[in-house]
Amino acid sequence: MLSKSLVLTLLPVAITFLAGAMLPFQAASNGALSKALGHPLWAALVSLVVSILVLLFLLWLNKAPAPRLGEPFQSAWWIWTGGVMGALYVTCAAAFAPRLGAGSFIVLVVAGQMITAIVVDHFGLMALTPKPVTLARVLGVALIMAGAIFIQFSKD
Numbered sequence: 127m128l129s130k131s132l133v134l135t136l137l138p139v140a141i142t143f144l145a146g147a148m149l150p151f152q153a154a155s156n157g158a159l160s161k162a163l164g165h166p167l168w169a170a171l172v173s174l175v176v177s178i179l180v181l182l183f184l185l186w187l188n189k190a191p192a193p194r195l196g197e198p199f200q201s202a203w204w205i206w207t208g209g210v211m212g213a214l215y216v217t218c219a220a221a222f223a224p225r226l227g228a229g230s231f232i233v234l235v236v237a238g239q240m241i242t243a244i245v246v247d248h249f250g251l252m253a254l255t256p257k258p259v260t261l262a263r264v265l266g267v268a269l270i271m272a273g274a275i276f277i278q279f280s281k282d
Contacts, residue, residue, distance in 0.1 A: 150232050153223035156216060166221035173216050204252060230278045237274040240267045 128136075152173075160169035184190075198205060215235075223231040244263050250256030 149235070150228035152216075153219035153231050154228050156220035157224035160220035161224065166217050169220035170213060170217040173220070174213060202253070226278070230274075233270075233274045233277045237267075237270050240270050 156166075156169050156173050159172060160166040163169050163172065219231065226234070244259055244267060246252065246254060247257040248259045
């Protein structure tokens with residue numbers, strides 16, 4: 127039997143892994159929606175409206191308390207950028223996943239995430255605890271970039 131602390135450690139890891147596993151499906155479905163609606167921006171809008179409906183249902187189901195509306199306006203300006211970046215990601219998925227394929231699209235997304243993540247971590251941007259760039263981290267990102275190149279330019 128697993129200890130409670132191990133479960134509390136593994137559960138977020140497993141859920142995060144599953145969230146990542148959904149991204150190729152999300153990209154493919156948004157690409158198909160883009161084709162059906164005639165433009166990636168329409169696909170992004172419909173996708174995000176569906177997201178809002180799902181979140182409203184989850185808020186209701188969890189009996190979530192009302193948001194603290196005053197606090198966000200007293201916080202750093204960049205806390206509002208997540209929605210902008212989410213809209214850009216969904217639009218890119220709708221526009222480019224059909225052309226690149228799910229594998230190439232996702233590996234390029236991961237490569238961009240990892241390069242940016244080590245910069246954000248190194249400087250402790252957006253209120254994160256700084257984690258200096260190390261040779262191991264740079265090599266890890268280089269391997270991801272090599273994978274992106276192999277996946278994108280491999281002959282079928």
